[in-house]
Amino acid sequence: MRFGVVRFPGSCDEVDALMACERYGEAELLWHGDRDLRGVDAVVIPGGFSYGDYLRVGAIARFSPVMDAVSDHALHGGPVLGICNGFQVLCEAGLLPGALLPNAGLRFLCRQVDVEVVSGNTPFTRACGAGDMLSIPVKHFSGRYYAPEESLRELDAHGQIILRYAQGHNPNGSVADIAGVCNRDKNVMGLMPHPEHAVDPLTGSSDGGRLFESLATALAPA
Amino acid sequence: MSAGAASADRLAEARALGLTDAEYELIVDKLAREPNQVELAVFSLMWSEHCAYKHSKKLLGRLPTEGPHLLMGPGENAGAVTVGNGLAIAFKVESHNHPSAVEPFQGAATGVGGILRDVFAVGARPIAILDSLRFGELSSGRSRYLLDGAVSGIGHYGNSIGVPTVGGEVYFEGPYEQNCLVNAMCLGIAREDRLIRSAAAGVGNLLVLMGARTGRDGIGGASVLASAELDSEDASKRPTVQIGDPFEEKRLLECCLELLERETLRSLQDLGAAGLSSSSSEMASKGDVGLDIDVSRVPLREDDMEPFEIMVSESQERMLCVIEPDDLAELEEICGRWEVRATAIGEVTEGRRLRVLDGDEVVGDMPVHALVDDCPLYDLEPAAPPEQIYPAPPRVLDPGAHARESLLALLSSHNLASRRPLFEQYDCMVQSRTVRRPEQADAAVLSLASDGGEGAIAVSIDGNGRRVACDPYTGTVEAVLECAANLACVGAEPLGLTNCLNFGKPEKPHVAWQLERSVAGMSDALCELGVPVVGGNVSLYNESGDGPIYPTPVVGMVGALPDAALAPGSGFAEEGHVIAMVSAGLAPSLPGSELAKLWGQELPLGLPDIDVAGVRACIETVRSAARGGGLATVHDVAEGGQAVALAECCLAGGVGARVSVPEASLDALFGEGVGRFLVAGERAAVEGLGDGAAVIGTVGGDALEIEGFGSWTLRELRGASAALAQAFM
Numbered sequence: 021m022r023f024g025v026v027r028f029p030g031s032c033d034e035v036d037a038l039m040a041c042e043r044y045g046e047a048e049l050l051w052h053g054d055r056d057l058r059g060v061d062a063v064v065i066p067g068g069f070s071y072g073d074y075l076r077v078g079a080i081a082r083f084s085p086v087m088d089a090v091s092d093h094a095l096h097g098g099p100v101l102g103i104c105n106g107f108q109v110l111c112e113a114g115l116l117p118g119a120l121l122p123n124a125g126l127r128f129l130c131r132q133v134d135v136e137v138v139s140g141n142t143p144f145t146r147a148c149g150a151g152d153m154l155s156i157p158v159k160h161f162s163g164r165y166y167a168p169e170e171s172l173r174e175l176d177a178h179g180q181i182i183l184r185y186a187q188g189h190n191p192n193g194s195v196a197d198i199a200g201v202c203n204r205d206k207n208v209m210g211l212m213p214h215p216e217h218a219v220d221p222l223t224g225s226s227d228g229g230r231l232f233e234s235l236a237t238a239l240a241p242a
Numbered sequence: 243m244s245a246g247a248a249s250a251d252r253l254a255e256a257r258a259l260g261l262t263d264a265e266y267e268l269i270v271d272k273l274a275r276e277p278n279q280v281e282l283a284v285f286s287l288m289w290s291e292h293c294a295y296k297h298s299k300k301l302l303g304r305l306p307t308e309g310p311h312l313l314m315g316p317g318e319n320a321g322a323v324t325v326g327n328g329l330a331i332a333f334k335v336e337s338h339n340h341p342s343a344v345e346p347f348q349g350a351a352t353g354v355g356g357i358l359r360d361v362f363a364v365g366a367r368p369i370a371i372l373d374s375l376r377f378g379e380l381s382s383g384r385s386r387y388l389l390d391g392a393v394s395g396i397g398h399y400g401n402s403i404g405v406p407t408v409g410g411e412v413y414f415e416g417p418y419e420q421n422c423l424v425n426a427m428c429l430g431i432a433r434e435d436r437l438i439r440s441a442a443a444g445v446g447n448l449l450v451l452m453g454a455r456t457g458r459d460g461i462g463g464a465s466v467l468a469s470a471e472l473d474s475e476d477a478s479k480r481p482t483v484q485i486g487d488p489f490e491e492k493r494l495l496e497c498c499l500e501l502l503e504r505e506t507l508r509s510l511q512d513l514g515a516a517g518l519s520s521s522s523s524e525m526a527s528k529g530d531v532g533l534d535i536d537v538s539r540v541p542l543r544e545d546d547m548e549p550f551e552i553m554v555s556e557s558q559e560r561m562l563c564v565i566e567p568d569d570l571a572e573l574e575e576i577c578g579r580w581e582v583r584a585t586a587i588g589e590v591t592e593g594r595r596l597r598v599l600d601g602d603e604v605v606g607d608m609p610v611h612a613l614v615d616d617c618p619l620y621d622l623e624p625a626a627p628p629e630q631i632y633p634a635p636p637r638v639l640d641p642g643a644h645a646r647e648s649l650l651a652l653l654s655s656h657n658l659a660s661r662r663p664l665f666e667q668y669d670c671m672v673q674s675r676t677v678r679r680p681e682q683a684d685a686a687v688l689s690l691a692s693d694g695g696e697g698a699i700a701v702s703i704d705g706n707g708r709r710v711a712c713d714p715y716t717g718t719v720e721a722v723l724e725c726a727a728n729l730a731c732v733g734a735e736p737l738g739l740t741n742c743l744n745f746g747k748p749e750k751p752h753v754a755w756q757l758e759r760s761v762a763g764m765s766d767a768l769c770e771l772g773v774p775v776v777g778g779n780v781s782l783y784n785e786s787g788d789g790p791i792y793p794t795p796v797v798g799m800v801g802a803l804p805d806a807a808l809a810p811g812s813g814f815a816e817e818g819h820v821i822a823m824v825s826a827g828l829a830p831s832l833p834g835s836e837l838a839k840l841w842g843q844e845l846p847l848g849l850p851d852i853d854v855a856g857v858r859a860c861i862e863t864v865r866s867a868a869r870g871g872g873l874a875t876v877h878d879v880a881e882g883g884q885a886v887a888l889a890e891c892c893l894a895g896g897v898g899a900r901v902s903v904p905e906a907s908l909d910a911l912f913g914e915g916v917g918r919f920l921v922a923g924e925r926a927a928v929e930g931l932g933d934g935a936a937v938i939g940t941v942g943g944d945a946l947e948i949e950g951f952g953s954w955t956l957r958e959l960r961g962a963s964a965a966l967a968q969a970f971m
Contacts, residue, residue: 029496029581030489032404036674039692067672069402072489127970128397128667159401159669217671222689222807224671224679 021045021239023232024060026090026106028052028081032068033216037103040216043229044236052084061239062099063090065106067159067214077120077162078108087113099143099235100208104160107200107210116203116210117175118167123160124193130159132224134186135199135213139179142202143238144209147230154183154227156213158191163212165194165201172196178204183211252276259286265618272612280598280606283550285613287516288523291782294617297748298780301622301761309774311737314437317528319363319512320430321776322437323737325802329695330434332366335374335427335703335742335798337781341483342424346391347398350424351486354399355558357428359512362495363561365438365502366430369673370688371400372703373410373426374742374796378419379636380656380969385414388422389969395486396426397667402488403495407668408676408686409701414656415708417632420786425742425779427703427798431693436502440511441528442564442590447508449522449533449588450570452577453494453560457543460484460517460556490559497580498561506569506576513560519553519613521562522588523596527614532591536599539587549605553598564590624758625751630847632711632792637842645885645911646952651840652882652912653889653962658836660893660963663970677806681894682813684731684878689806698806700734702799706881707744707792709914712834713849714756718763718795720849723857723916724880725799726771730861731876731919732809733868734801736771741778741797746790748782756793764795770854773799808871810921813894815874819922819941821891821901823884824867824934826860826917828853835914836882850915857917863934864919872927875941879918885911885948887920889959892946898956901939902949911951 023041027034027049034049041047041064050057052070057063070081081087087109094100094115102110110116123129137145137152148154167175172195175181183200190197192212200211215228256266259282269277269285277285287293295302307315313330314322320334338353350373358368373396378385389412400407405428442449460483501507509529511521518535526533537552547555565573570586577584591597596613598606639651652658665680677698678687685702704725710717726736741764746753768775784791803809814821832838833846868876875895879887884903892899903910921928922941929937947953 029493030402032402032492032669032672036672039674068404069489069492072402072487072492074489127394128401128669130666130669130671157671159671161401214671217674220674222677223674 021236022060023047023062023064024050024057025064025066026050026052026086028070028084030069030072031066033214034066037064037066037216040219040232043219044232050086052086055085055089057089057093062101062235063093065102065109067104067106070105070109078105078112081109082113091115094208097205097207101144102210103214103216104212107212108162110208110210115208116201117171118165118201120162121164121166122162123164128161129191130157131191132157133189133191133213135183136186138181138184141179142182142206142209144231144234145182146238147234153186155225156215156218156228157224158213160212163192165198167195175201180204182209249276252282256282256286260290261286265289268618272609272616278606280550280553281608283554284519284606284608287519287554288613289617292515293520295780296617297620297622297782298743299619301758304761304765305775306765306768307774309738309772312774312776313434314364316775316777318439319360321738321740322364323776323800324434325690325695325699327695328434329690329693330432330437331429331699331800332361332364332432333427333429333740333800334360334777335425335740335796336360336779337423337425337742337744339421339423339744339781339784342392343422345483346388347395348483348485350392350395351399352484352558353424353426354396355486355488355491356514357426358403358405358491359561361428361430362498363440363510363512365436366432367499368405368428368430369675370429370686370701371405371407371426372701372798373407374703374705375412376418376423376707376794377414378416379414382419385419386969392424393664393667399486399488401669403492404672406670406672406676408670409680409703411703412661412664413707415792416635417792420788421784421791423744423794425796427740429701429800438502438507438510440509440525442509442525442531442533443529444508444566445531445590445592447564447566447590448570448586449535449590450563450565450573450584451540451560451587452563452582452584454487454490454557455541455543456552456555457557458547458551458555461551461554484556484558486558493580493582494559494561497577497582500576501573506565506572508564508566510561510563513562515556517555523610523613525562526596526610530594532593532595532610533588534591534597534599535588538601539585541583541585549598549600622748622754622758623751624755626755627752630845631752632845634842634844635839639840641841648837648912649885649889649954650958650962652836652886653959654965655836655840656966658882658886659965663967678732678809683809683811684728685734687732687806687809697802697804700729700732700801700803702728703796705794705796707794708845709834709849710760710795711792712845714759714793715763716849716852718760719767719852719854720916721795721797722764722767725797726861727878727916729799729801730865731868731878732803733865734803735865736773736799736801738776739768739773739797739799740776741795743780744784744791744794744796745782746785753790760793760795767854770858804869808869810868810873810876811894812877812891813875814891814897814899814922814941815895817897817942819874820925820928820937821899821920821922821939821941822928822931822935822937824860824864824919824921824931826856828915828917830883830909830913830915832909832913835912837912852916860917860934867931872930873921873923875922877920879920881914883912883914889946891920892956893959893963897941898943898945899939899941900943900947903938904936906950
C-alpha cells in the first residue's frame with residue numbers, strides 16, 4: 021500500500037502528511053509539475069497555501085499538471101484525501117461538492133477540536149464507527165464549508181457528510197457543522213481538520229491516525 | 243558652481259541621511275575625496291546605528307559569548323548551539339519596531355520574514371517562531387490597531403510559510419503607546435557540518451542574487467526609520483516599510499536548503515536592513531576580499547531605478563550567495579525548479595573594495611573595511627536619573643480592594659489575561675515537532691525525533707520592561723532568570739541565549755544609564771548560569787514626543803531536555819495531587835508588581851537585590867525534578883505572584899485547588915520576585931523534593947480556594963482571564 025503526497029510550491033503540511041502516511045504504509049512526495057502519480061494507491065493533497073493562495077484558496081492549484089493526474093486517478097475510483105488546503109483544491113477542481121469560505125470570525129484559527137464521525141462506511145473512516153469522537157486540530161483562515169440547501173440535502177441523502185464538528189466545536193461557521201465530505205462514489209474525501217497532526221499522543225492526539233489506518237486497510241491486498 | 247558649494251550640498255544630503263558632520267568628514271577622509279551619491283547612500287546606511295551598533299558595540303563586548311555547546315557565536319546571520327547527534331540549533335531574535343509602529347501588519351510580517359532568512363542563511367531549516375510584543379494600554383484605539391495588525395502580520399507570514407509560532411509574550415504599558423515593540427525570534431535546525439557562514443571567498447567566484455525583484459520599497463529603512471525616534475510625521479514614512487511575500491520566501495527557503503544540501507553554495511547571506519549595501523560589504527569584509535556588483539544586472543520591479551536606489555532598497559525575500567562559476571548551471575536548474583529568480587550580479591575580487599558598476603561605468607568604489615569597521619563608535623555618557631522618569635500608571639483598582647476582587651482584577655488585566663486570542667491566530671504545530679503548545683507549559687517543547695536527534699529542545703522568550711524601568715540591572719537579571727526558570731519547568735537546561743535590546747535615545751544620559759546597567763545585569767546573570775549569548779540585535783531610538791519606552795531587553799533562551807514525554811505541563815492534572823511551593827527563599831514584594839500597577843503606584847527606583855546563585859540552585863532543583871517524570875505540574879511564579887500562578891494552574895488544567903499559604907499577607911499572595919515555582923504531583927514525588935519544597939495544598943474541585951482569602955470558581959477565573967478577547971472583536 022503506497023501513499024503519494026502532492027507537493028505544491030506553498031504547501032506547508034506535506035512532510036507532516038508524509039510522516040503520518042509512513043506510519044501506516046509506504047509514502048512518497050509527488051511534485052506539482054509532474055503528471056505522473058508513480059503508481060501510488062492513494063493520493064493525499066496536503067495543507068498549506070498552494071501557489072501562495074493570493075487569489076481564491078485552491079484556485080490556482082487545480083490547474084497544476086499533477087491535478088490532471090489526480091482527477092484521472094479519482095475518476096477511476098482511486099482514493100484521494102484532501103486536507104485543509106487540499107480540501108479547498110478538491111472543491112475548486114470539482115471533485116468535491118461545496119466551497120470553503122473565509123472563517124466566520126475572519127481570522128486564522130488554530131485549535132484542537134472534537135469531530136464526530138458521521139459515517140464509518142467509507143475507505144477513509146472504516147476504522148471508526150459512526151458516532152465516534154475524534155480530537156483533531158484545525159488551522160485555517162478559509163474553512164467555512166458552504167453548499168446550497170439543495171446540495172446539502174443530497175449530501176445527506178447519499179451519506180456524503182463524513183465528519184461534523186462536535187456541538188460547540190464548530191470553529192469557523194461551517195454550515196450544518198460540516199467538517200468533512202466525500203463524493204458520491206466515496207473515493208474522494210476532503211476535511212478541514214488536520215488528521216496528520218493527530219497521529220501521536222506526544223504531539224496532542226492519535227485520533228487522526230484512524231483515517232490513514234482506514235485507507236491502508238481498505239487498500240491492503242485481501 | 244564652486245567646489246565649496248558642491249561640498250555644502252553633499253553635506254546637507256549627508257545630514258538628511260542621518261550622518262553627523264564629523265562622520266561625513268571621516269568618510270571624505272577614508273575615500274580621500276567627496277563621496278558621490280551612491281557612495282554616500284551606502285555609507286549612510288552602513289554607518290547607521292542599526293547597521294554599525296555605534297552606541298552599543300563597546301557595551302556588547304561585556305556579554306559572555308563562550309560556552310560548551312556553542313557552535314557559532316555573534317557575528318553570523320544567526321548563532322548556533324549543538325544539541326548532540328550532530329545536530330545544531332541556530333537561533334536569533336530581531337526587532338522590527340519602527341516599521342511596525344508605522345504599518346503594523348507589514349512591519350510585523352516582514353520582521354518575521356527577516357528573522358527566518360537570518361536562520362536559513364546559516365543553513366538551518368526554520369522550525370519555530372516566537373514573538374515578543376509591547377503596546378500601549380488597550381484603552382487606546384491606536385494600541386488596539388497596532389496589536390491587531392501586528393498579530394495578523396506575524397500569523398500571515400509564519401502560517402503561510404509553514405513554520406510554527408510556538409510561543410511569545412505581550413505586555414501593554416503606557417510608554418509603548420507611540421513606539422510599539424515587535425521582536426521576532428526564529429529557531430532553525432541543521433546538521434552541524436552543514437552550517438554555512440557568510441564570508442565571501444574565492445576570487446573570481448560569482449555573486450548571485452536570488453529571490454524577489456528589487457523595488458523602491460524600504461529605501462532608507464535602516465537609517466531614516468530604524469535609527470531615529472518616531473514623530474508625528476510617521477505616516478509619511480509608510481513607503482519606507484517593506485512589503486512581505488511569504489510565498490516568494492517559501493520557495494526561496496526550500497531552494498536555498500536544497501542548494502545547501504547539494505553543496506552548491508560557498509557562502510550565503512540574507513538581504514535585510516540596508517539591502518545589497520550591507521549584505522555585500524559584510525560578505526566581503528568577513529572573507530577579506532572585494533566585490534564588484536553590477537546594478538544593471540539586478541532584476542528590477544521598476545526599470546527607472548537609480549544605482550543608489552538599487553544598492554539601498556530593502557525589498558524582501560532576497561538572498562545573496564557566492565558560487566564557483568562551474569556551479570552556475572546547477573544553481574540555475576535548482577532555482578528553476580523552485581521558480582526562484584537567480585542572477586549573477588557580480589564577482590569576488592582581490593583588493594577589498596566594494597565597487598558598484600552600472601554596466602561598464604563605475605558608479606561607486608569604496609574600501610570594504612571603511613564601510614564595515616571604520617564607523618566611529620561612541621562612548622555612552624550614562625547618568626542615573628535622580629528620580630523615576632516614568633509617570634505612575636493610571637489607577638484602575640482601589641488599593642483597599644480585598645484579595646478576592648484583586649485576583650479577578652489581575653487575571654482580567656491585559657498583561658495577565660489568557661493569550662489565547664493571540665496565539666490561536668498562529669499555527670503552532672506544523673512540522674510535527676510541537677510537544678507542548680502555548681499555555682500547556684511554561685516553555686514550548688519541540689521534539690527532535692523526526693530529525694534523528696535525541697530528546698527535545700525547549701524555548702522561551704521574556705523581558706518585563708516595567709521591572710527594568712524600576713531597576714535596569716535587577717530587572718534584566720530577572721528577565722534572564724525568568725527565561726531559565728521557564729525552561730526548568732519542562733526540564734530543560736539552557737544552551738544559549740539571544741537578545742534584543744530595545745531602548746530609547748542613547749545620547750540621553752538616563753537612557754545610556756539604563757542600557758549600561760541592563761547589559762551589566764544580563765552579563766552577570768549569564769555568567770552565573772554559564773549561558774553564552776549567541777547573537778542578537780540592538781534597537782535604539784525607541785522614543786516619541788512622550789519620551790522613551792520602558793527599557794526592554796528581550797531575551798530568548800534555548801535549552802535541551804532528555805525526554806519530551808516527561809515534560810510537565812503548567813496545569814494541574816489530577817484530583818488529589820499534592821501542591822507545593824519550591825522557593826529560593828527570596829521575599830516577594832509588591833512595589834513594581836502588576837498589582838501595584840493596578841493601584842496606580844509610582845514605579846520604585848530600585849528592586850530588591852537577588853541572590854542569583856540561590857535562584858540558580860532553585861532552578862536546578864526544579865529542572866532535575868521536572869526531568870524525573872514524577873511531577874505532573876510545574877509552573878513558574880511570575881507576574882501577579884503566587885495567587886495568579888495558582889489560578890493559571892487551575893485554568894490550564896481545568897480543575898480547582900485548595901491551598902493555604904504559610905504567610906497570610908498581600909505580599910505573599912501577589913508580591914513578585916524570581917525564584918519561586920508551583921509544583922504538583924503524587925505525594926511521594928512532591929515530598930521527595932526535600933526541604934526546598936513546602937506543601938501548600940491539594941488539587942481538586944471546581945474552585946480555587948485560598949484559606950483565609952477566599953474562593954473563586956473556575957468559571958469566574960475563566961471569565962476574568964478571557965479579557966483579551968475583547969481587543970479582537
